[in-house]
Every structure is written in C-alpha cells, then in structure tokens.
Amino acid sequence: MNPYEVKDFTKEIDDKPKRFPLSATAGITLIHMGGETAQRAFNELMRPYEARLKMGSDLTEAESKALNLSFIVDTIVKGWDGITDKDGNDVPYSREAAMAMFSALPRFLALVMNMAKEEDAFEKARVEEEVGNSLNTSNGAVAPPPKTEAG
Secondary structure (H helix, E strand, O other): OOHHHHOOOOOOOOOOOEEEEOOOOOEEEEOOOOOHHHHHHHHHHHHHHHHHHHOOOOOOHHHHHHHHHHHHHHHHEEEEEOOEOOOOOEOOOOHHHHHHHHHHOHHHHHHHHHHHHOHHHHHHHHHHHHHHHHHEOOOOOEOOOOOOOOO
16 A cells, blocks of 8 residues: 555644534534644653653553543643533533543543544545635625536
8 A cells, every 4th residue: 555645644734723513502622633732742741651651661541541631631622612511501611621521421532532533524624614714705795606517
C-alpha cells in the first residue's frame, strides 16, 4: 500500500475547534487529538512519567484513566451545548461538569475520544464550514444553491 495514495499523511491537522452534533439538540466542540496543540499537551502531561516508562514500567490502570480524563477535559473538549443531567436539567460546560460527566459515563468519554480521533469527521466539518461561509453573500443573504443539470 502506498499511504500517499490513500490519504495525505503529510498534511498538517487543523487545530481549530469544531462542533459536532450529538443529537438534534446537543453538540460538543472538540479539537483533533492528532493536532499540534493536542500533541504538545499530551507530551507535557506525560512528562512526569517519562523516566518510569523508559525504565520499562507501565502506568497503573488508575493513572492511565486519570491521564486520559485530564487530557480530554483540559485539552480536547472546548465546550458543549444542550447536555443535560439524568433529570433533564441543563449542564453548562465547565471543567468540573465535564470531569463529573465523563467519570460517571465512561461510554460517553469513549465516544468523545473516538470523535476526537476521527480525522475524516474534522475534515467534513471544515469543508461544511467553508461551504457555509461561501454561500453567505456580502450583505448577509444566503446565495441560492448551485444549479444542477436537472435543475
């Protein structure tokens, strides 16, 4: 396989936060895990463990979970909207709310982690943003969609 033919692995990953819908009324804003900002933050988070890891020691399960949670909350998630608690009350985004929500709901954390890794989703969001911006005219009106051969 020639990786250059499959995907442009030499292209920089956009660090700009993107909003992803979670439902019709909720969304989450993330940066890509593979971007420079995320990589720097991850390296900084791992610095205290470098010597131990180089000596062949592993992180404990508790350390690994705590590091993943901190990395996601402090670096990857930039906000959310429309998230509610189990009683339906709105949960505004904060570090504390995210830590509590992801700790209580590990599958929600796993979903967010998977979303933050998915390069194609970030590319789709970027393209949709560009198309949306190009449809807006200078006076704020939305330009009509391009005509097709059928229309």
